[in-house]
Amino acid sequence: MPTINTDFNDKTIEYKQLLNDFKNLLKDNALKFTIQREVILQTLYKSDEHLTPESLHHLLQNNFPDLKIGIATVYRTLALLEDSQMVTSLSFGAQGKKYELGAKEHHDHMICTSCGDITEFVDEEIEKRQDSIAAKLGFKISDHSMQIYGICKNCQK
Amino acid sequence: MPTINTDFNDKTIEYKQLLNDFKNLLKDNALKFTIQREVILQTLYKSDEHLTPESLHHLLQNNFPDLKIGIATVYRTLALLEDSQMVTSLSFGAQGKKYELGAKEHHDHMICTSCGDITEFVDEEIEKRQDSIAAKLGFKISDHSMQIYGICKNCQK
């Protein structure tokens, strides 16, 4: 039985729910709940960023040095989580994918090409339009990403 | 001096303009106009699809078997064209990038994470909203990109 210290603050309940979903997913597919899978889920949960398999692996090595989790396990677990729609992967310009928990709140980015500052935003109207365009084409959205590039207020001075 | 048969139909003028831009780009950077670079540009121009380096290479081998263009040249030329903003690359779910000529009319992409198929679309409403969000934040837009990821109609079956 895998056991790790899960000393979260106020978010503990949310995480427990997530963990429970994961356990059910595993049970339903006759898969095993291992400590490696648990810490990977937990690390994804704790991270505010989109993680590459490599950066996730580094986090795991730093935070759980005793487990000696292999990169292959990271890839295998991410593939499992993605298949089960628990995480979403995004490909940005560079090579490789980035992963994030599917449960997180969505937002888009406005990026200043002068100072590099990034502003997050959400626009309900755009979200609605996206859904309706997708629906029209019979497309089932799993995620989207939008970046607006330009010069921010400060840099225009 | 590179020379290939450019027997287009009504689009010849548009292509000549593009080719001219390319030649100027090369000249400005003291780079050379080679037949390999010309046929790569032409093949991208003729193609209606988003091409991977590999699929582009196949097209080149079929259409210009005498040139024996190497895959390395394809990669190098695509990198050159992308740096110069003449082509745009997209990363989708699977591994690898797909390229398209940047000169084409602006559009966004809807990408199937199952089969990799890409549908282009433009929505005036979204474009307007982007402008208005940016204006509200005092942000001066230079460019934007938007990708919607999901499962296409076919792959849902």
Added chain:
DNA sequence: GTCGCTGCAAAGTCTTTGCAGAGAG
């Protein structure tokens, strides 16, 4: 002629797979 370009093959990256031992159920 000069110096960048090309094809080839070798070297890098990133990701997946085979396998024998470890461990969850």
Added chain:
DNA sequence: CTCTCTGCAAAGACTTTGCAGCGAC
């Protein structure tokens, strides 16, 4: 106990790089 998981290392897939000869300018 059984059968999946894991870490390791080897194998794959995709991309980049080094080099000697070729070719645009």
